[in-house]
């Protein structure tokens with residue numbers, strides 16, 4: 143009989159809240175300390191072995207399109223595995239789709255961000271409809287009648303997966319469709335068109351056209367960009383028409399995706415669909431982009447969460463596996479890799495949660511964070527995450543490449559956060575545009591970074607370079623937009639870590655990230671770095 147030995151125990155049950163010092167500290171710091179008991183209960187639920195299993199099941203059994211019923215009538219439905227429904231119910235019961243809008247208070251967006259960060263670690267696919275529903279609320283509020291009718295069901299914490307008219311449901315979800323075959327970044331090329339519906343009353347249109355990506359097509363309504371006479375406009379398109387018929391939202395096929403496999407992403411044709419104007423005709427891009435800022439925030443939060451799970455798995459494995467007579471974690475070079483991964487992850491967490499706080503606040507500084515730092519953080523965190531996941535996978539050796547470890551799923555999931563809601567280049571160009579348009583932004587960012595610069599000479603050098611760029615607008619050279627955004631994010635992360643993290647973490651981050659060299663392979667922290675305390679801080683224990 144063959145013996146199994148020198149294999150780590152599974153990292154379950156685990157507690158993604160209690161076991162994540164950086165997260166707990168950020169929640170308290172960013173005004174969401176009041177939510178700690180609820181987040182603790184949520185973390186305990188997510189970390190149970192049964193909940194972890196749901197993520198595997200939902201990915202192994204991806205959704206199926208049911209475009210027609212057995213008689214050939216269009217139904218345009220998508221069937222999901224029960225694990226997906228259970229995960230959705232868990233996420234919505236926690237209010238991840240709407241709690242900050244339903245019960246606004248200081249720290250509400252931060253508390254939700256912490257919940258999403260933990261949810262993503264268990265299964266990221268459901269974060270797509272959850273993020274879109276969350277992001278849709280400010281846009282819906284631009285249309286009073288729609289808000290009155292739909293917000294109460296968006297605020298509900300039920301999950302009601304039935305494909306029925308919204309009036310018959312206890313809870314609803316909202317999706318979004320902008321991207322067309324010929325262009326997703328350049329939305330002005332949209333060709334879907336909307337004509338006023340004669341005799342149907344003001345603001346009611348008929349929608350025709352095709353969208354190349356529309357995720358979560360089982361949502362109850364969608365915000366859709368289409369050309370009206372006045373130019374690109376935003377429309378609310380419900381699954382069911384007001385007179386109780388299925389709206390002409392024809393799902394053509396589901397995408398066969400690299401990752402994000404538990405979630406459905408469709409190609410869709412609107413064939414004379416009922417649509418209601420949101421905002422002004424011709425102002426559709428800013429109207430719908432208001433939603434994108436929230437979903438971009440969620441890309442950063444979700445990637446930080448996935449990074450956290452990858453780092454926790456890597457440290458856990460290295461703490462239990464022996465090679466060459468020592469635990470992997472006790473080998474100097476492995477300790478360097480693990481500590482470096484932990485630094486990257488903690489920097490992502492502090493930045494994502496600080497950014498979430500800007501969504502709770504209304505002053506000018508918060509507006510600058512939302513407008514300038516949201517695309518910057520999305521760019522950099524989502525760019526670093528796949529590299530981190532690949533390295534974490536390697537820590538597990540061959541085990542990491544096998545589906546039963548969660549690493550392949552994390553690795554496949556991560557690139558989408560960089561692509562959707564505005565790909566990397568678009569994010570960096572948006573940073574430059576926002577700096578150009580917001581009169582106070584450069585000065586506010588300079589103040590924000592000044593404290594960090596006083597605390598650390600290395601950071602002072604980087605900040606001086608950034609200040610020159612902010613002052614003379616050299617940052618506006620679009621060929622340098624990535625380099626500029628990277629430096630801006632690194633300076634903010636260093637400032638936050640110097641202010642809030644243990645000194646060993648801040649010191650190692652500054653020593654390894656502020657030299658001006660392009661961030662590359664993990665495991666190159668300089669000699670003398672205090673590796674062990676950094677790893678211990680990031681370790682997550684089973685049980």
Ligand SMILES: Cc1cc2nc3c(=O)[nH]c(=O)nc-3n(C[C@H](O)[C@H](O)[C@H](O)COP(=O)(O)OP(=O)(O)OC[C@H]3O[C@@H](n4cnc5c(N)ncnc54)[C@H](O)[C@@H]3O)c2cc1C
Nearest residue numbers: 318319320321325326327355356357562563564565567568
């Ligand atoms: C799994 C998945 C789900 C999705 N779900 C949805 C959804 O629900 N709703 C929806 O509307 N969309 C959705 N999308 C679409 C996604 O938002 C787009 O793919 C994305 O915005 C990029 O658009 P594109 O694919 O048309 O690429 P393009 O716009 O053609 O861009 C291609 C590349 O060129 C770069 N680029 C573009 N313009 C410039 C420029 N001026 N300078 C430098 N570089 C530039 C981009 O950064 C990108 O790297 C989804 C995508 C995926 C992968």
